Amino acid sequence: MKVISASEARNNFSEILSLVAFRGEEFEIKRKGKILAAIVPKKNASKKKSEIRNKLKAIDELSQISLKIPDNWEEVEKLLSDLHDPHI
Amino acid sequence: MIYIDTNVFIYANDKGSRFYKNAVSLLKLLASKDLNITTSTEAFQEIVHVAKKLKQVVRGVELCDKILKVIPNPISIDLVIIKKFLKMIKIYPFLESRDLLHLAVCLEKKADSLITEDEKLRRVKGIRCYSIVRALEQYGQNS
Numbered sequence: 001m002k003v004i005s006a007s008e009a010r011n012n013f014s015e016i017l018s019l020v021a022f023r024g025e026e027f028e029i030k031r032k033g034k035i036l037a038a039i040v041p042k043k044n045a046s047k048k049k050s051e052i053r054n055k056l057k058a059i060d061e062l063s064q065i066s067l068k069i070p071d072n073w074e075e076v077e078k079l080l081s082d083l084h085d086p087h088i
Numbered sequence: 089m090i091y092i093d094t095n096v097f098i099y100a101n102d103k104g105s106r107f108y109k110n111a112v113s114l115l116k117l118l119a120s121k122d123l124n125i126t127t128s129t130e131a132f133q134e135i136v137h138v139a140k141k142l143k144q145v146v147r148g149v150e151l152c153d154k155i156l157k158v159i160p161n162p163i164s165i166d167l168v169i170i171k172k173f174l175k176m177i178k179i180y181p182f183l184e185s186r187d188l189l190h191l192a193v194c195l196e197k198k199a200d201s202l203i204t205e206d207e208k209l210r211r212v213k214g215i216r217c218y219s220i221v222r223a224l225e226q227y228g229q230n231s
Contacts, residue, residue, distance in 0.1 A: 048122060055119040058157035065101040065113045065154070067139060067147045 001026040003035065089124045090227075092152055093204035094131040096220060098138065101151055107205060110220045114203070119158060127155070128163040128193045132169075134186060163193050172196045183208055191215070198226045201226075 002025065009016060011057045016039060019025040024038045040048070092115075100111035118125045132152050139148020150181070163169075173185075175190035180188060187209050194202050194215050201216040201222045202209065210217040218226055 012147075052120060052122055055158045056116055058154045059100070059112065059115045059119060062101050062151060062154035062158070063103075063108075063179070065147050065151050066103055066143065067098065067101050067144055067151055068104065 001028050001040075002039065003028045003030050006028070006031040008035075009039070089119060089126055089197060089199045090112055090151070090223075091190070091197075091199040091202045092125055092127045092131070093202065093206060093209065094127070094134040095205045096129070096203055097131065097135065097151065097155055099205065099220070107220055110224060114220050114224050114227075115158065117224065121227065123227065125159060125162070126163055126197075126199075127159055128190065129165055130186065130189045130193070131155070132162065164198060165189065169193055169196050180212060183212070 004012075004016075004027050006029055011025070016027055019038050020027065020041055024044070026038065026044065028035045029037045029039070040061050096111050096114065099105045099107035099145075100115055104106055105111075116123075128170070135152055136145070136148050136156075139151070140143050142148075169189075169192050172195060176183075176188050176192055176195075177185070177231050181192070183191065187206060190202070191209065191212060193199075199215060201218055201223070203218050203220065204210065205219055210219065
């Protein structure tokens with residue numbers, strides 16, 4: 001996805017719209033160093049929404065697995081401690 | 089690219105953890121904003137290793153399967169990353185080798201940030217490291 005500034009987007013909007021609509025290109029719009037928006041073909045936007053929904057569903061499922069781990073990370077660290085130990 | 093350390097995934101599925109709610113909220117926030125989140129193959133083997141130690145292999149594998157739905161293309165540890173990792177051992181002697189591997193991935197792939205609850209990793213310079221709470225603030229407000 002090509003990144004363009006807000007002023008580039010404003011000055012070339014018609015051309016950008018054609019590239020998006022007819023060539024399937026995607027643009028991210030940056031202002032003050034941060035990407036604030038994107039212009040993507042409509043079909044890609046729908047696909048993206050569906051991908052995000054699926055990811056959120058997977059996170060919900062992930063959060064229900066309940067791998068029971070020790071209370072603090074130090075104990076998990078102990079479990080991991082032999083992970084890269086060549087003597088084990 | 090936002091790199092997620094293993095501990096975030098592990099906390100996000102352990103309801104008894106004090107980080108549970110925030111870890112789940114963070115993953116949802118990043119996914120809902122369609123931010124480019126990733127992890128590496130190292131995270132999967134760590135999760136399976138912990139699960140095996142806890143005799144919960146089935147759950148560990150299930151967790152890995154779900155992570156793959158959130159991050160379908162985790163970064164593989166390739167030769168370039170291994171070389172970076174080996175160089176970094178001398179630079180960061182206070183880090184465990186598995187942490188160094190995560191760090192080598194982040195630096196080699198030029199990650200924007202690394203989210204981890206590992207305080208030692210957060211002491212490393214050259215990459216923005218956020219705790220789960222700090223990442224919630226950062227990506228909740230500014231992205």
